[in-house]
Amino acid sequence: MATTRIPEQKVILCGEYGVGKSSIFRRFANNTFVTRSDRQSTLGLDHYDKIYKVENKNIKLQLWDTGGMERVASITSSYYKFAEAAILVFSLDNPASFHVLSQHLLDIVTYAENAKIFLCGNKEDLVNNVSQVSESEIESFCEQCHNLINTTYKTSCKTGVGIDEMFEDIAYQLVQSNRSRIELQSMDSSSFKIVGPAENFDDDSCLC
Amino acid sequence: MDEEYDAIVLGTGLKECILSGMLSVSGKKVLHIDRNKYYGGESASICPLEELFTKFSAPAPDESYGRGRDWNVDLIPKFLMANGQLVKLLIHTGVTRYLEFKSVEGSYVYKGGKISKVPVDQKEALASDLMGMFEKRRFRNFLIYVQDFQSDDPKTWKDFDPNTANMQGLYDKFGLDRNTQDFTGHALALYRDDDYLLQPAIQTITRIKLYSDSLARYGKSPYLYPMYGLGELPQGFARLSAIYGGTYMLDKPIDEIVVGEGGRVVGVRSGTEVAKCKQVYCDPSYVQDKVRKKGQVIRCICLVDHPIPNTKDALSTQIIIPQKQVSRNSDIYVSLVSYTHQVAAKGWFIAMISTTVETENPEVEIKPGLDLLGPIRQKFVSISDYYEPIDSGLESQIFISESYDATSHFETTCLDVLDIFKRGTGEEFDFSKIKHELGDEEQ
Numbered sequence: 001m002a003t004t005r006i007p008e009q010k011v012i013l014c015g016e017y018g019v020g021k022s023s024i025f026r027r028f029a030n031n032t033f034v035t036r037s038d039r040q041s042t043l044g045l046d047h048y049d050k051i052y053k054v055e056n057k058n059i060k061l062q063l064w065d066t067g068g069m070e071r072v073a074s075i076t077s078s079y080y081k082f083a084e085a086a087i088l089v090f091s092l093d094n095p096a097s098f099h100v101l102s103q104h105l106l107d108i109v110t111y112a113e114n115a116k117i118f119l120c121g122n123k124e125d126l127v128n129n130v131s132q133v134s135e136s137e138i139e140s141f142c143e144q145c146h147n148l149i150n151t152t153y154k155t156s157c158k159t160g161v162g163i164d165e166m167f168e169d170i171a172y173q174l175v176q177s178n179r180s181r182i183e184l185q186s187m188d189s190s191s192f193k194i195v196g197p198a199e200n201f202d203d204d205s206c207l208c
Numbered sequence: 209m210d211e212e213y214d215a216i217v218l219g220t221g222l223k224e225c226i227l228s229g230m231l232s233v234s235g236k237k238v239l240h241i242d243r244n245k246y247y248g249g250e251s252a253s254i255c256p257l258e259e260l261f262t263k264f265s266a267p268a269p270d271e272s273y274g275r276g277r278d279w280n281v282d283l284i285p286k287f288l289m290a291n292g293q294l295v296k297l298l299i300h301t302g303v304t305r306y307l308e309f310k311s312v313e314g315s316y317v318y319k320g321g322k323i324s325k326v327p328v329d330q331k332e333a334l335a336s337d338l339m340g341m342f343e344k345r346r347f348r349n350f351l352i353y354v355q356d357f358q359s360d361d362p363k364t365w366k367d368f369d370p371n372t373a374n375m376q377g378l379y380d381k382f383g384l385d386r387n388t389q390d391f392t393g394h395a396l397a398l399y400r401d402d403d404y405l406l407q408p409a410i411q412t413i414t415r416i417k418l419y420s421d422s423l424a425r426y427g428k429s430p431y432l433y434p435m436y437g438l439g440e441l442p443q444g445f446a447r448l449s450a451i452y453g454g455t456y457m458l459d460k461p462i463d464e465i466v467v468g469e470g471g472r473v474v475g476v477r478s479g480t481e482v483a484k485c486k487q488v489y490c491d492p493s494y495v496q497d498k499v500r501k502k503g504q505v506i507r508c509i510c511l512v513d514h515p516i517p518n519t520k521d522a523l524s525t526q527i528i529i530p531q532k533q534v535s536r537n538s539d540i541y542v543s544l545v546s547y548t549h550q551v552a553a554k555g556w557f558i559a560m561i562s563t564t565v566e567t568e569n570p571e572v573e574i575k576p577g578l579d580l581l582g583p584i585r586q587k588f589v590s591i592s593d594y595y596e597p598i599d600s601g602l603e604s605q606i607f608i609s610e611s612y613d614a615t616s617h618f619e620t621t622c623l624d625v626l627d628i629f630k631r632g633t634g635e636e637f638d639f640s641k642i643k644h645e646l647g648d649e650e651q
Contacts, residue, residue: 046451068451069447069456074458076446077247079443081435190310191310192309193304
């Protein structure tokens with residue numbers, strides 16, 4: 001723990017069930033793609049760290065998946081806590097997933113008010129240049145939410161197009177905007193995460 | 209909802225969320241439902257502040273309280289023991305990665321109308337104003353004995369068998385007076401009453417060791433508190449459950465727990481929908497005919513704009529008022545958290561006083577606690593019934609948690625959860641089932 005700390009930036013995925021959040025997560029984590037998007041595929045996905053180099057500085061993006069909680073219930077507010085960035089994901093072939101974004105945006109603004117927000121239109125491979133969600137619709141959405149959206153990306157998890165570029169750009173933007181804060185953060189250690197030593201607890205008798 | 213599950217969990221309070229997480233991790237198919245729109249039930253932290261005022265039918269807070277959104281007020285005050293059961297559960301389940309903590313700055317005990325720091329090592333024992341000169345030396349000897357004590361090494365027992373002899377006997381061996389016994393039993397061993405005096409001394413020795421080991425981990429006090437309030441805890445375990453396949457439903461009223469032949473549960477009904485299941489796990493509020501009232505707990509939330517006097521301006525504190533000091537049968541607990549934990553607006557503190565109700569007039573019972581706080585800007589009192597299940601649940605396969613007690617930490621909470629898990633599954637929870645690494649299931 002005492003080694004030089006690479007600043008860690010929590011990035012969360014938000015958006016409707018089925019727009020491809022877990023697929024983006026998989027591309028980010030191990031550059032794979034699973035066609036069947038059933039519930040099974042979200043199992044076990046929690047968060048994943050990846051280091052990006054921006055102007056000779058290392059920054060660690062820690063991407064979080066929802067765990068599928070949004071399928072029937074709402075996501076816990078603690079999912080948003082400590083987030084530095086949020087990616088609002090919708091599916092380019094599903095206008096409904098786009099029009100509901102204002103609700104997700106509200107959650108982000110409420111529970112993660114310092115997070116930078118990005119917009120991601122996914123499943124670009126499915127629309128063959130005739131997107132179900134037009135450029136002007138996207139533009140007017142961004143205007144309506146008072147330019148809270150920093151950048152809009154288009155991606156395809158199936159082909160992998162746009163994914164790397166999106167995260168590289170997010171890393172770049174976070175470094176730019178957080179430059180001073182990141183330095184402060186590495187000094188601040190007033191709150192902490194509890195870590196092991198787990199070996200102390202391996203004795204089963206202590207839990208019964 | 210019309211599916212079949214191994215277990216349906218009702219209520220998203222801390223106990224139910226830990227159970228849900230453990231069941232999902234163990235490979236069970238879990239449906240987790242709450243009648244409320246939010247996670248946490250009674251273990252939720254109320255946000256924004258306006259909602260807290262509404263809940264207690266008070267006029268809306270004025271602008272001096274800052275932004276309502278900056279507040280997250282717990283309804284049930286508790287701290288985590290740094291080396292306690294809940295921290296072990298958090299580490300073993302990996303839920304610790306969803307949370308950040310701060311050490312509670314001060315731990316105090318009440319004696320004769322004023323408060324003193326709880327002395328925990330030899331140095332503090334000698335410096336403490338709780339005892340006279342000679343008593344300090346005796347107490348120091350006692351602490352050294354406990355420190356050196358090894359349960360597996362009778363040589364360290366010093367001609368005293370802690371497995372058969374009781375705690376009163378150990379106090380007498382060191383010649384400790386009533387007063388020292390009082391803060392040792394209540395502020396170090398954290399007993400709620402004096403029944404422990406007649407129990408084997410080993411239990412108390414273990415508890416004092418827990419206190420000092422917890423203290424050793426993070427410094428200032430043995431207690432931890434999560435940023436953004438205790439409501440983060442159930443949410444963390446809910447996420448664990450979801451990640452291992454648990455399905456969540458909020459805002460879903462439960463109309464009936466459907467029981468089949470032989471009195472065994474077969475499902476849960478909401479409106480016309482029925483979800484089938486083999487087991488139900490729930491809090492007492494979902495099964496009022498299967499629980500009995502064991503007592504009452506009074507909790508008083510106080511919003512104050514200053515630290516507690518005589519605590520060196522600590523931004524978080526626990527004060528224990530041992531029963532005997534105020535002629536009671538159960539201790540009074542005072543806890544303080546503040547804006548540094550992201551639970552209050554800048555400059556604000558939340559003090560909580562809680563105890564087991566003993567008289568017809570519980571508000572008078574907590575007065576010794578209130579008197580310690582200095583001026584109080586706003587006070588909310590709640591008195592809640594404390595329920596326990598009428599049976600073990602083995603026949604009906606409906607496993608019910610106990611209500612949250614007045615204790616100031618989560619040890620009893622965890623014991624109840626682990627016991628329910630054992631009753632429900634017939635085995636101890638196997639922590640090795642938790643995969644910490646992403647992608648294990650893909651290989």
